[in-house]
Amino acid sequence: MSDETRMSRRRFVQSSALAVAFSLGTSAKTTVATTQEELPGSLEDNPELDSWIVIRDERVTVYTGKVELGQGIKTSLVQISADELDVDVDRIDLITAETERTPDEGYTAGSQSMEDSGTAITYAAAEVRQILLEAAADELDAEADQLSVDDGTVTDGNGNETTYWEIATEEALAGEASADVEPKPADEKEIVGEAMSRIDVPGKVLGEPSYVQDLRDTADVRGGVTIRDLPEEEIDARDEHEAQELLHGRVVRPSGYEAELESVDDEAVLEMEGVREVVRDGNFLGVVAETEWQAIQAREELVDAAEWSVEETLPGRENLWEHLREDEVDETIAEDEGNAEDALEDAAETLEAEYRRPYQMHASIGPSCAVAEIVADDQERELNVWTHSQGVYPLREALIELFEDEQMDDVRCTHLEGSGCYGHNGADDVAGDAALLSDAVDGQPVRVQWMREDEHRWEPYGSAMIMEVQGGLDDDGTIVGWDYDVWSYPHSTRPPGQPLLGGRQRENGIELRENDPIPLPTGGGTRNSIPLYEFENTRVTHHFLPEPDVRVSALRALGGYANVFALESFVDELAAAADADPVEFRLDHLEDERGREVIETAADAADWGDRELDDDQGMGIGFAQYKNLSAYCAVVAEVTVDDDSGEVTVDRAVAADDSGEIVNPDGVRQQIWGGIIQSASWTLYEDVDFDEEGPLDDDWSDYPIMTFPDVPEVEVELVDRPGEPYLGTGETSQGPTAAAIANAVSDAVDARVRQLPITAERVEDAME
Amino acid sequence: MSTNENDPFSILKDGDRGFERLTTQEEGDETEEVEETIEFELNGEDVTFDGDPEKPLLYVLRNDAELNGPKFGCGLAQCGSCDVIVDGETAISCVVTVDDVEGSEVTTTRGLGTRDDPHPVQEAFIDTQAAQCGYCIHGMVMEAVVLLEDNPDPSDDEIRDALADNLCRCGTHPEIMAAVRQAAEEMN
Numbered sequence: 001m002s003d004e005t006r007m008s009r010r011r012f013v014q015s016s017a018l019a020v021a022f023s024l025g026t027s028a029k030t031t032v033a034t035t036q037e038e039l040p041g042s043l044e045d046n047p048e049l050d051s052w053i054v055i056r057d058e059r060v061t062v063y064t065g066k067v068e069l070g071q072g073i074k075t076s077l078v079q080i081s082a083d084e085l086d087v088d089v090d091r092i093d094l095i096t097a098e099t100e101r102t103p104d105e106g107y108t109a110g111s112q113s114m115e116d117s118g119t120a121i122t123y124a125a126a127e128v129r130q131i132l133l134e135a136a137a138d139e140l141d142a143e144a145d146q147l148s149v150d151d152g153t154v155t156d157g158n159g160n161e162t163t164y165w166e167i168a169t170e171e172a173l174a175g176e177a178s179a180d181v182e183p184k185p186a187d188e189k190e191i192v193g194e195a196m197s198r199i200d201v202p203g204k205v206l207g208e209p210s211y212v213q214d215l216r217d218t219a220d221v222r223g224g225v226t227i228r229d230l231p232e233e234e235i236d237a238r239d240e241h242e243a244q245e246l247l248h249g250r251v252v253r254p255s256g257y258e259a260e261l262e263s264v265d266d267e268a269v270l271e272m273e274g275v276r277e278v279v280r281d282g283n284f285l286g287v288v289a290e291t292e293w294q295a296i297q298a299r300e301e302l303v304d305a306a307e308w309s310v311e312e313t314l315p316g317r318e319n320l321w322e323h324l325r326e327d328e329v330d331e332t333i334a335e336d337e338g339n340a341e342d343a344l345e346d347a348a349e350t351l352e353a354e355y356r357r358p359y360q361m362h363a364s365i366g367p368s369c370a371v372a373e374i375v376a377d378d379q380e381r382e383l384n385v386w387t388h389s390q391g392v393y394p395l396r397e398a399l400i401e402l403f404e405d406e407q408m409d410d411v412r413c414t415h416l417e418g419s420g421c422y423g424h425n426g427a428d429d430v431a432g433d434a435a436l437l438s439d440a441v442d443g444q445p446v447r448v449q450w451m452r453e454d455e456h457r458w459e460p461y462g463s464a465m466i467m468e469v470q471g472g473l474d475d476d477g478t479i480v481g482w483d484y485d486v487w488s489y490p491h492s493t494r495p496p497g498q499p500l501l502g503g504r505q506r507e508n509g510i511e512l513r514e515n516d517p518i519p520l521p522t523g524g525g526t527r528n529s530i531p532l533y534e535f536e537n538t539r540v541t542h543h544f545l546p547e548p549d550v551r552v553s554a555l556r557a558l559g560g561y562a563n564v565f566a567l568e569s570f571v572d573e574l575a576a577a578a579d580a581d582p583v584e585f586r587l588d589h590l591e592d593e594r595g596r597e598v599i600e601t602a603a604d605a606a607d608w609g610d611r612e613l614d615d616d617q618g619m620g621i622g623f624a625q626y627k628n629l630s631a632y633c634a635v636v637a638e639v640t641v642d643d644d645s646g647e648v649t650v651d652r653a654v655a656a657d658d659s660g661e662i663v664n665p666d667g668v669r670q671q672i673w674g675g676i677i678q679s680a681s682w683t684l685y686e687d688v689d690f691d692e693e694g695p696l697d698d699d700w701s702d703y704p705i706m707t708f709p710d711v712p713e714v715e716v717e718l719v720d721r722p723g724e725p726y727l728g729t730g731e732t733s734q735g736p737t738a739a740a741i742a743n744a745v746s747d748a749v750d751a752r753v754r755q756l757p758i759t760a761e762r763v764e765d766a767m768e
Numbered sequence: 769m770s771t772n773e774n775d776p777f778s779i780l781k782d783g784d785r786g787f788e789r790l791t792t793q794e795e796g797d798e799t800e801e802v803e804e805t806i807e808f809e810l811n812g813e814d815v816t817f818d819g820d821p822e823k824p825l826l827y828v829l830r831n832d833a834e835l836n837g838p839k840f841g842c843g844l845a846q847c848g849s850c851d852v853i854v855d856g857e858t859a860i861s862c863v864v865t866v867d868d869v870e871g872s873e874v875t876t877t878r879g880l881g882t883r884d885d886p887h888p889v890q891e892a893f894i895d896t897q898a899a900q901c902g903y904c905i906h907g908m909v910m911e912a913v914v915l916l917e918d919n920p921d922p923s924d925d926e927i928r929d930a931l932a933d934n935l936c937r938c939g940t941h942p943e944i945m946a947a948v949r950q951a952a953e954e955m956n
Contacts, residue, residue: 070901070938197897204902205893205909206886207837207877214836293820293827296843365841365849365937366903419839420901420938452842666897670943674900677939700846700935708928711941 039179041119046103047176052124053081055132055168058152060085061093062121065105066113067390068096068200070420071730072667073113075198079663080118083191084125084183086149087164094199097392097415107391107494109423109554110522111630111728114663118726126183128173135167186661186722193722195666200417212386212416213369216246218445221386221414246371247276249437249448250299251286253458254505256310256693257551261285265305272298279440282507286437288446299451312692314549321356324466324487330544334520335530338537343481347472350481351573354468356755357562359461359550359688361697363705366419367450368426368459372434374408374443381443382410387431388418391494395428398495401510402432402503403439422678424494424553425459426450432500453698458501461688461695462555463489463548465525467566477578479589482535484567488525489548490515491558517544518558522627527560528735531567532625533589550690557734560626561679564735565742565756568622572743573752582621582743583608592625594658594719598634599623601656601717606636616640617651620743622736626728631659632719633732635676637712637740641748646763648745650680650712653737658719660727665718668729672716675733681706683738684757808869811835811879821867825859826850828866829876837877837906841935848934851907852876858914877906880913889913892951893944900938907934912948920956922948 038044042065046052054061062081068074074094082089095102105116129149136154137144139162147154152164186193203210215221254261266278269287274294279286287302289295315323344350371386383403389395392413399411413431421427434448450458465488472481499510518524526542555561575585583603590596603609603621613619618641623634638652653676662668685704689696697703738756746752751766804821807814810833817828824843829835829852841849843862850861853875854868880887886894889912899905908931915922915930922930927948936944 070899072900197894198899201897201899201902202883202886202894204899204905205877205890206881206883207835207906209836210902211836211839213839216834291827292831293823296827363937364903365847365901365935366839367841417901419903422937449840452844452846670897670900670940673942674939677941678937681939699842699844705935705937707933707935708931708941708945711928711939714942 039177040123042103042105042116043120043123043177043179046105046120048174049124049128049177050170050174051103052121053128053173055128055164055173058091058165059093060087060091061095063095063102064117064121065097065103065393066108066117067392067415068417069108069390070417071113071671072198072664073108073117074200075196076114076663076667077117077121078199079191079196080122081125083189084122085129086151088151089191089196091151099392099396099411099413104393107394109390111626111730111732114726114728118663122183123179123181124177127177127179127181130181131172132164132167135172136162139167192663193661193665193720196664198667210417211366211369212371212388212418213366213449215371215386215416215447218246218371218373218384218386244373244444245290247288247290247441247444247446248292248295249286249288249434249446250295250451251284251433251448251454252299252302252306253454254283254308254310256308257549258311258313259283259308262307262309264302264307266302269298269301269305272301277440278302279437281436282509283505284436284502286433288437288441292447296451310693314690314692314694316691317358317689320358320464321466324464324545327545328547329487330517330546332517332542332544333539334523334526334542335538335540337539340481340483340537340539343537344470344472344483347481348475349577350470350472351570351577352468352470353570353573353754354466355562355566355569356467357465357565358756359464359552359690360555360682360686361456361461361688361703362422362425362459362555363703364419364421364425364455367452367455368430369418369447369449370427370431370434371445371447372431372438373445374438376443380409381407382412383408383435385411385413385431385435386416387413387427388416388421389413389427389431390421390424394494394496395431398428398500398503399432399435401496402435402500422556423462424492426455428495429458429501432502436502436506456697456699456703457695458551460493460551460553462561463491463525463552463559464550465559465562467562469566469570471570471574473574473578477580479533479535479574480537482531482538484529484539485541485543486525486529486559486563487543487545488559489545489552490517491524491527491552491554492518493548493551493553515546515548517542521629523559525559526563527558527627528563528567528624529559530628532592532595532628533571533586534591535589550688550695556675556678557626557731560624560731561682561734561738562756564622564624565683565738568624568736568739569742569752569754572620572746581609586621586623594632595623595625597719598632598656598658601719602634602636602654605656605715605717606638606654608636611638613638614640616643616748618744618746618748620740620745620747622739622743624732624735626732626735631657631727631729631732633657633672633736635733635736635740637737637744639741639744639748641745641763642760646760646767648684648741648758648760648763649710650684650741652713652715653680653740654715654717655733655736656717656719657729657732658721658727659729659732660721660724662718662720663726668718669716671729672733673714675731676714676737677706677711679734679737680712680741682757683741684759687757804867806866806870808871809873811875817866821865823866824862825852825864825866825869825874826861829861829874835876835878839903839906841903846935847904848907848911849904851910851934853910853914856914856917858910877909880909887913888954889916889947889951892947892954896943896947896950898940898943898947900940904934904936908936908944912951915948916952916955921952
């Protein structure tokens with residue numbers, strides 16, 4: 001896209017009152033009469049049609065504020081656009097999040113991309129198609145509803161045709177969306193619902209540049225446009241900067257969370273070959289060199305040269321559970337139905353249990369990476385950042401804050417893929433690091449990648465949590481009372497809510513701000529804490545711990561992982577007390593039809609009740625509707641528990657998933673499989689170790705994750721709901737998998753492990 | 769999609785910059801450092817590296833040869849993201865030095881195949897959608913190629929064992945297993 005187009009898009013965005021050039025009311029068949037109060041998905045915040053779809057030069061450019069994280073969102077959005085517009089998928093150019101060009105859709109998180117962006121693009125495309133059909137009808141002197149479209153060619157059935165490319169004008173497509181044009185009914189969709197190969201996979205398998213790690217020349221991609229697309233005078237103006245070679249930076253983080261840099265003897269480092277700069281700013285320490293290997297070697301020297309004084313501010317892992325109950329707390333009742341207290345007193349039988357989830361890592365395979373440069377002339381300084389952040393606009397805010405004490409006229413963030421993040425990892429922080437290091441070398445482009453220990457020790461972990469629950473059964477074995485308490489630190493400390501790590505560590509660093517809990521219905525620590533089951537008397541209390549001492553933030557499924565683990569484990573404990581089959585017991589307490597269907601489907605597919613198991617094997621089920629308002633997922637796990645060691649192996653996991661209308665069944669399947677395997681790894685192995693000063697796990701030997709020999713066989717039954725809203729898929733299987741494994745272990749050895757991870761030692765202890 | 773002008777990487781994809789940097793002198797290498805000229809074969813081409821012989825192969829491949837396949841994952845020989853093939857065996861390029869490969873044949877995905885003519889293992893990985901984020905995939909492909917050369921018809925357990933040291937965090941293991949099985953069938 002040329003600058004001219006960008007300018008005109010902006011102009012139209014500014015004159016947002018501009019009416020759509022064609023009447024939309026004439027084709028009664030495909031329109032609805034009433035204007036919706038709120039526009040669907042992200043159209044609400046970004047209503048201009050041409051902020052989503054631009055048709056030009058026989059190509060269709062689709063803009064999304066969401067990003068590819070390996071979840072396949074690019075492919076699904078291409079499918080939606082192509083189907084709704086009736087063009088070939090090859091004709092779609094999809095632009096993902098850039099502050100310069102795409103809508104602001106916040107973060108790519110919470111399994112919201114299909115709901116937010118998918119829905120917006122669906123409605124925008126339907127409306128664009130209708131506008132084009134009206135224009136074609138004028139041109140062909142036909143009725144719009146008599147026309148058909150094939151890859152942008154519009155025909156009237158009598159041999160007359162025109163094309164989108166002939167009739168599309170910027171003016172016609174520049175208006176605000178009305179969302180009055182209904183998208184295609186499910187049975188008319190040809191691309192949506194069919195498996196489509198991921199568009200990003202071939203490049204990754206063939207070793208083509210695919211990641212921000214592969215960016216070598218910022219002049220190639222500056223401002224989100226390839227240099228050859230720029231007008232000649234702009235290329236000339238940038239010539240001087242173009243010649244600047246990419247430098248490599250590394251950071252040296254303190255040896256503990258709260259530390260002061262006492263001294264750095266950097267003389268030897270500065271003499272090293274290729275070293276351009278050692279940057280010391282308060283507790284922020286880094287080095288810039290000409291090559292990556294030089295930067296890594298210089299960093300090693302710098303680690304040795306730095307003297308830190310570290311404060312003991314953490315409880316240490318052995319005191320974690322006590323500490324969680326003693327820490328400062330903000331208590332709220334999340335749910336209060338009936339009278340749980342009285343019901344528990346009157347119950348025929350009551351049970352209580354405490355479940356625990358430790359700190360766990362995102363543990364990306366590739367450490368976080370970013371490239372930053374500062375382009376300056378006499379008047380202006382602009383920061384360009386290439387990042388695998390989940391939110392380019394929020395990161396932009398955080399970077400503006402990072403440079404608030406010096407002149408920075410514009411900050412542009414462009415997303416390029418990185419290693420999978422599964423939530424808020426080091427992606428944003430490393431972008432801040434790269435910006436600070438670039439600033440120290442007169443704005444020359446600097447690529448920074450964290451070392452393995454930086455990622456392991458400094459990424460914000462998923463919060464440790466305690467879940468305490470009491471349940472009561474009546475004489476018939478029905479749950480009549482449920483009292484649930486959850487203790488948790490925040491589940492999002494994303495920028496700009498909290499400052500970037502480099503911003504905190506600089507001299508006169510940016511202070512941490514107060515954390516607020518993520519409110520229900522989605523919730524953070526409360527996510528999935530309210531049972532979907534029909535218990536007559538339910539109380540859920542959230543003990544929000546606003547001041548984390550270990551760095552925490554959003555990890556895939558947030559509190560939903562631990563809450564579903566606890567809730568669904570305890571449902572099994574009550575089922576056992578009631579002498580009921582776990583699947584039947586759940587169905588007896590659940591009215592939600594879609595919930596019942598995934599439980600039944602998973603149980604059937606897993607051969608629940610009929611499957612022959614060895615003595616050392618067990619089977620368990622876990623179920624949740626993610627956030628109590630998104631996708632439904634049930635997982636049945638089959639485990640083997642080693643008699644001698646207590647070691648648990650997950651042999652097989654069978655899931656059923658209902659994510660609403662399915663756009664790409666391959667994509668949904670892959671998200672569920674991947675979610676199960678990652679959750680199995682959390683559930684069996686993962687537990688961040690830390691002492692009073694900071695985290696202790698430096699690498700994969702300290703913090704092992706599941707590897708090929710231990711990966712279960714996985715299967716998933718997809719429940720498709722054509723015409724129903726997209727519910728997202730990425731995080732739905734995490735919680736049910738944990739519960740299914742815990743319940744299967746209990747089934748195998750008749751002993752319950754209530755603390756994650758379910759290690760051999762804990763199984764042995766439970767059996768004693 | 770492959771020729772998408774809006775793809776910020778498309779300009780890089782247009783031209784293969786090849787190994788020009790490898791054959792030119794490293795910058796700023798006047799004194800002190802031990803310099804050596806090391807010759808090896810990279811993806812079928814004879815290349816010459818002038819510089820620090822202790823430099824890990826990974827950085828020679830990524831930064832001097834400008835190859836994107838091998839990735840920095842840990843620098844500790846723990847994750848397999850940087851795996852390459854050296855003389856028919858997988859080598860962990862973050863700990864192997866460039867000196868270690870003197871006179872050897874080094875292969876990355878780029879040397880296996882291209883979009884128009886992919887290696888059967890690459891084709892199988894694309895066909896089975898054996899990547900989510902894909903950061904580990906280069907190493908997986910390397911391991912699979914070596915496995916299938918040694919053992920053209922591996923059992924599932926043998927595939928699992930061959931890939932045991934390669935970490936994947938997205939949970940793409942089932943698709944990767946399927947890719948190796950499919951490649952085995954294709955190659956037999």
